[in-house]
Amino acid sequence: MTAIAVALGDPAGIGPEIVGKAWAQRSEAGLAPFFAVGDTGSLGHGWMGPVARISAPEDAESVFRDALPVLHVADGGRITSGQPDVEGARCALGSLELATGLTRSGASCALVTAPVSKAQLYGVGFTHPGQTEFIAERCGVSPDNAVMMLAGPTLRVVPVTTHIPLAEVAGTLTTELIVAKGRATARGLERDFGIAAPRLAVAGLNPHSGESGMIGREEIEIIAPAVELLRAEGIDAFGPVAADGLFHPRARATYDAVICMYHDQALIPLKALHFDEGVNVTLGLPIIRTSPDHGTAFGIAGRNIANPGAMIAAIKLAAEAAAARAA
Numbered sequence: 001m002t003a004i005a006v007a008l009g010d011p012a013g014i015g016p017e018i019v020g021k022a023w024a025q026r027s028e029a030g031l032a033p034f035f036a037v038g039d040t041g042s043l044g045h046g047w048m049g050p051v052a053r054i055s056a057p058e059d060a061e062s063v064f065r066d067a068l069p070v071l072h073v074a075d076g077g078r079i080t081s082g083q084p085d086v087e088g089a090r091c092a093l094g095s096l097e098l099a100t101g102l103t104r105s106g107a108s109c110a111l112v113t114a115p116v117s118k119a120q121l122y123g124v125g126f127t128h129p130g131q132t133e134f135i136a137e138r139c140g141v142s143p144d145n146a147v148m149m150l151a152g153p154t155l156r157v158v159p160v161t162t163h164i165p166l167a168e169v170a171g172t173l174t175t176e177l178i179v180a181k182g183r184a185t186a187r188g189l190e191r192d193f194g195i196a197a198p199r200l201a202v203a204g205l206n207p208h209s210g211e212s213g214m215i216g217r218e219e220i221e222i223i224a225p226a227v228e229l230l231r232a233e234g235i236d237a238f239g240p241v242a243a244d245g246l247f248h249p250r251a252r253a254t255y256d257a258v259i260c261m262y263h264d265q266a267l268i269p270l271k272a273l274h275f276d277e278g279v280n281v282t283l284g285l286p287i288i289r290t291s292p293d294h295g296t297a298f299g300i301a302g303r304n305i306a307n308p309g310a311m312i313a314a315i316k317l318a319a320e321a322a323a324a325r326a327a
Contacts, residue, residue: 001032001326003060003069004318005108007099008038010092011045012084013296014306015114020047021308022315023068029312032319034112035060035069037102038095043070045081045302057107073098081302089120096131100138103287110288110318111135114311115296129163131291132282139285147184147283149257150266150293151317152274155247156257157266158185158283169262170205170218178202178226182259186235188283189256192321201246201255202227202239203265209242223261247273267293276309279317288321290314 009015019036020043022029035057036043043051052067054060060069073094077087096113103111113131128134129143136146149158160181161172182200189198202223206216213220223240230237239259245251246258247269260266270278270293278293292310300306 001319001322002107002109003057003064004032004034004110004112004315004322005057005099005102006034006036006112006315007095007114008036008042008092009095009114010084010117010120010296011039011042011079011088012081012301013115013117013298014046014301015296016042017046017301017304017306018292018308018311019043019114020049020068021306022311024049025308025312026064029316031312031315033061033064034315035064035071035108037071037099038073039079039091040070040072042079043068045079046304046306057102071098082298084117084120084296084298086120086123089117089124089126092116093121093124093126096134097138100135100287103289104139109322110290112311112314112318113289113291115292115294117296117298132280132289135282135287135289136285139287141285144180145184145284147181147188149185149188149281149283150270151279151281152270152277154249154252155270155273156189157260157270158257159260159263159266161262163263166262166264170216173205173218173222173261175222175226175229178223178259179229182226182230182235182237183233184284185257185259186230188281192281192283192288192324193256194324194327195256197236198257199255200230200235200237200257200259201241201251202237202259203243203246203261204240205261207242207244209240276307277313278310279314281317281321288318288325290318290321
C-alpha cells in the first residue's frame with residue numbers, strides 16, 4: 001500500500017503542528033506511513049521535530065521512521081501563526097490541489113486534509129463551499145453525490161443538509177435527497193468500513209419526530225417515504241426516530257450510522273462524545289478522503305498546545321479504509 005498524502009492546510013493554523021505531532025506519535029498510535037504536502041517552513045511553528053524533504057511520494061516510506069516526509073509546495077511567504085494571509089491561502093490551495101492529484105493518480109493510497117481558512121481561500125479565487133466540494137469536482141463527482149460523514153469511535157453521523165440557515169432546512173429536505181444520502185452512506189460503510197450489511201437510523205426533523213403530525217408533517221410526508229424507499233433497495237434503514245433518543249449508549253448499539261436532517265443535529269452529539277477524535281469522511285468519491293473534524297484554531301496556533309487526536313484518528317481511518325478497499 002502506498003503512503004497517505006496529508007495536505008497541511010493553512011500554514012498559519014494548527015494543521016502543520018498537528019501533522020507533526022501525529023508523526024511524533026506514529027509508533028504508539030500505530031500509524032501507517034504518510035507524507036505531508038505543503039510549505040516545509042510551516043512545520044517549524046508549534047512543532048520542532050525532524051523533517052525530510054522528499055521529491056516523490058514513493059520516497060516517503062524509506063524516511064518515515066526517522067523524520068516526517070514532506071513534499072514541498074511553494075513557500076507560503078512569511079508565516080505568522082494565528083494570522084492568515086493571502087500567500088498562505090495560495091499555499092494551502094496548492095497543497096490541496098497537489099495532494100488530491102497524487103491520490104487520484106494512485107501515488108498515495110488516501111488523502112487527509114488539514115484545516116483551511118475558507119475566508120482566505122475566497123480571496124485567491126476559491127469558489128467552492130469547502131474542501132469537500134473542491135475534491136469532489138477534481139474527482140469528477142457531483143457535490144450532491146459526495147456525502148459528509150462524521151465518525152468517532154462509537155458514533156457515525158451524516159447530515160442531509162449542511163451549511164444552510166436552520167430556517168431553510170425544512171424547505172430543503174426532500175425524499176430524494178434523503179434517499180441519495182442514505183444510499184451513499186450504506187455503500188460507503190460497505191466499501192470503506194467493511195460493514196457487510198449496514199444499519200441506518202434515520203432521525204426525525206421535529207421534536208418527538210412530529211408527534212404523528214401534531215408538531216410538523218415532514219416525518220410523514222418526506223422522511224418516512226425515504227426510509228421505505230431505502231428499505232425497498234435492500235438497505236437496512238429504520239425511522240424516522242426522535243433525535244433526542246438516538247444517541248445514548250443502548251441506541252448507538254442498534255445502528256452503524258445515523259442520517260440526520262441538519263448540521264447541528266449530527267454535529268452536536270458527535271462532538272459531545274468525540275471532540276478530540278472526530279473525523280470527517282467524504283463518502284461517494286473514487287478516492288479515500290478524511291479530515292479532522294475541527295478548524296484552523298488560529299487562536300492557539302504556534303503555541304504547541306494543539307491536540308493532534310483528531311488528526312491521528314483521520315490518518316488511522318484513512319489507512320483502514322484503504323485496507324478495506326484493497327481487501
